[in-house]
Amino acid sequence: MTRRPTRLVRVLSSALAAGALATTAACSSDGDSDGSRGSGVTASPAARKQPTASPTATLTESGAQTALITAADIEDDWTQVRDTEAENWRDSLLIGTVDVSDFLSAKADAADCQRLMDSLFDDDLLGRPSGASALRGFQEGDSRLLYQVASYERTDPQESLDWMATLPEKCDEFTVTDDGEQRTVQVIEPALPDVGDAREGLRVTVKGETGGEDATLTLDVAAVRVGNNAITVTAGGLDGDEHDSVEQAVQLGTQRLEDVLAGKSPAATPSEIE
Template sequence: MTPRPSRPVRLLASVLTAGALLITTACSDDGDSGSGSAGVTDSPAALTPAGAQAALVTAGDLEDHWSEVGDAAGWRDSMLVGTVDVADFLTAKADAADCQKLLDSLHGQDLLGKPSGASALTGFEQNDSRLLYQVAAYDPAALDTSFTWLKSLPAKCDSFTVTDGKDKRTVQVIETSLPEEGDARQGLRVTVQGTSGGTPATLALDVAAVRVGTDAITVTGGGLDGNESDSVQNAVQQGTPRLEDVQAGKTPAGEPSEQD
């Protein structure tokens, strides 16, 4: 028969077993708690109509002398209307469809496609220039596709012609840099040379798209006065944190002048 351990030995074994159980339980609790906290932090709330409206920039965010207008949803520029000349695309005729899509989406104010959720837009004017600012929620896969398409345009649509049945216009597309904001970003400058009201004219548009999770910001600024790259960059720099605040359930900060 095996001798029974002495009482001190049995007591020590009991203490060690209890300690091991406490450590195991504590580790288990820490793991569950950490996962729950991470889930809350990493999942921004779905964008609501009120949130999209709160994420819009104001005239004070843009600096210069921009004035907010109330009819931006109806803005359409006739110089963007026309049919791409497929003959310009000697070896990659499929690219003509992408260039047509670019013009149509700029004219229709849906550069990133149709939103899947809440959206809001605002517009500003300064002399003969306009700036359109949009915030919207999108399907994640569709947003991936839209950004891939945008990044391909400077190569596919570097130069082509468009006709509206009466006149021809020359269009150039180049890539531009944007502030390091959001999860992904793409900048373009689209220049359209032709006529407006029978008079030679050049429309210059600076375009920016910034992705923040499954939401995105789109900014289009310019006109016949020349490029508005500085104002577009200011809109991106001031507007992206506003959207991030909304996603985190916070009230966006005031205009730059109000933060000093």
């Protein structure tokens, strides 16, 4: 799991429109609070359910840092590592050229699978951030977890999420080759918490050899969009399944980002409460 050195506020409804509609209903109600009398003009159920709007915030560098999770947010025995170490994580099992013959007539799918492998190696599934960004790395045994918060002001993270959604079908199983060694890659879609404006997850399993011995690399990847900002979590290693930690990071991390964008201080993590 890697990252090269270069490496989500909901879209809020218009308070003006909702307020104008509610005012029209109130003025035509002859004092009745539900707006059911007078002219009969009432706010629609959809309008009444709209959240209170606030200005769309721009994620700053300090805001991105504040939105990062801590080891307490993902429980288990994760230990935070230095940022410089996390920036340079690389896993050689992700290196290789996709075997186009695996795809028969769907040659374009091979290009998507190659993009997946390259993006996992570079830790840039959503592309390079166009605005503020921050990252934090954690380690537990042979497993690693990389958590990123970034703004995509001049790009559209939804396009990358839409692309990720196609991969479990396009890249369900394929082969990559590196220096004559073949590795089998499988891609499935795990469940994620219903958070943010949009979200996608992948579990990628790479079976091959490392140091002359059979090895299986398992990576759980999740991306959550909040407006034109996003969090990305990549976790796993030779120790296997880290999906629970990814779920926790997604659940708590999305809330932290939403709080920061709303101008609030994120809720204290367990470690800060003790």
